[in-house]
Amino acid sequence: MTEIHKDQPKKKLGADCPESACRDQFESTLKKYEARLRQLQLEIVSRREENEKIVAENLKHNDELRDLNEALDQKVQERTIELELAKTDAEAQNEKLKEIGTSKEALMHMVVHDMKNPLTAILGTLGLCRGNRFQLAADVKGLLVDAHVQSVKLLCMVEEILTISRMQSKEFEVKPEPMDMVGLVQQSMSMMSLTTGGKKIFFRFEPAVTELYVLGDYPTIERVLNNFMNNAIKYAPSESEIVLEVGIQDNMAEIGVTNWGDAIPMEHQDRIFDQFYRVKADAAKYSGTGLGLTFCRLAIHAHGGSVGVQSPVPPKDHGAKFFFTLPLSAKPPEV
Ligand SMILES: Nc1ncnc2c1ncn2[C@@H]1O[C@H](COP(=O)(O)OP(=O)(O)OP(=O)(O)O)[C@@H](O)[C@H]1O
Ligand SMILES: [Mg+2]
Structure with missing residues (x-):
């Protein structure tokens, strides 16, 4: 305690x-x-x-x-x-x-x-x-x-x-009528082979079809084709071949003229269809006015077709193929 x-x-x-x-x-x-x-x-x-x-x-x-x-x-x-x-x-x-x-x-x-x-x-x-x-x-x-x-x-x-x-x-204004394209190319080829200006040119016709009727104004289309052929002869070297082709492409008739001269430089290809336009190197060598292709472009456009150029032409590394297209005609021309 x-x-x-x-x-x-x-x-x-x-x-x-x-x-x-x-x-x-x-x-x-x-x-x-x-x-x-x-x-x-x-x-x-x-x-x-x-x-x-x-x-x-x-x-x-x-x-x-x-x-x-x-x-x-x-x-x-x-x-x-x-x-x-x-x-x-x-x-x-x-x-x-x-x-x-x-x-x-x-x-x-x-x-x-x-x-x-x-x-x-x-x-x-x-x-x-x-x-x-x-x-x-x-x-x-x-x-x-x-x-x-x-x-x-x-x-x-x-x-x-x-x-x-x-x-x-x-x-x-054009008045398109049925016309025979194969016949026109053959006729133009015979006529042009007489006017090669002394150059030795061999014409080869390669139709992909036996008959080809288009809607065109005959004298105008004839003039377009002759312009293409004249150019092909003018810009082709002597002793070379000019190839003519007709066929059907995208439901349009396609007519091509190929010659084996120098290739046309890419930067000129769009412009050669312009009025008075000429490739400089050609203007120095050949006479011309630069109006031919303008006429062709306007004439073909008036028909609802198109014009074009491919250059060089494969498989070669030279040459030029000019072509135009026209609407097809279901009927042949009236005799
Ligand atoms: N088949 C071709 N091969 C190579 N170049 C071409 C060919 N066709 C045309 N050319 C080029 O396109 C240019 C324009 O051609 P276009 O036919 O309008 O005129 P041109 O032939 O010079 O004169 P022209 O009015 O007398 O026909 C030519 O000067 C040439 O340079
Ligand atoms: Mg010409």
Whole structure:
């Protein structure tokens, strides 16, 4: 049993008193919390200030942005007006150029047309002189014959320019009728073999079909074929072959003329069908006007067909194959 001594010392209130310790601890914690609270309040105030600053800056940026937007809008509007004015200007100029082009073509047509009469008169006179009506020295007659030949060429050129001009102004109308393409190629081949200008040319006809009827205007198609053949002869080397083909391709008749001269450079292939366009190397070597293929293109297009060239011709690395297509005719021509 524990003994209770009366003279045991009483517990003092102080550092080692538990209540006092509790209070101290409580006060110290309270102080800490108060300090933390003040710190937080300070932080809140500083954050608020920062936020206010940011909001003020944002508002300023917004104002700047709005100003910039307004300036941009203004500039876009000004530029749009400028562009619209420039467009109207360009359209007016385009119209003017078209008018100039049309009147230039009309003028050229008129001049070329008016050349026909005096040229025909010169031709008639030269024709008379080169005949036997006058007693002329042989050398003078030779000169007159040359002049007559050149005048005939000039008249042909005049006719060609007038025809092309008519075709371009849509006045040109074709009256397609059934025609025998195999027969026309054979006939043209016989005629052309007589006019090779001294070149030794072998013609080979390779029809893929025995009969081929097309819808075409006979004299126009004959002229197209003769143009292709003339070119083939002109641009072929001597002692070479010209191959003529007829067949059916995509429900259209296709007529091809191949010669074995130099290949036509790719960059010229689209342009050789343009008026007056000639490959430079050929223009230096051969005479010509650059109108033949233009006539062919316009004439075939007027029939609803197409023209084209393939060069070089496989399997060789040279040569050119010119071809045109025409609508097929179900019926043969009327006799
Ligand atoms: N069969 C061909 N082989 C190689 N080049 C060709 C052939 N046919 C045409 N060309 C090229 O295309 C160009 C244009 O031909 P196009 O028939 O229009 O005019 P041209 O023969 O020069 O003169 P022309 O108006 O007297 O016929 C020619 O100058 C030539 O360079
Ligand atoms: Mg030609």
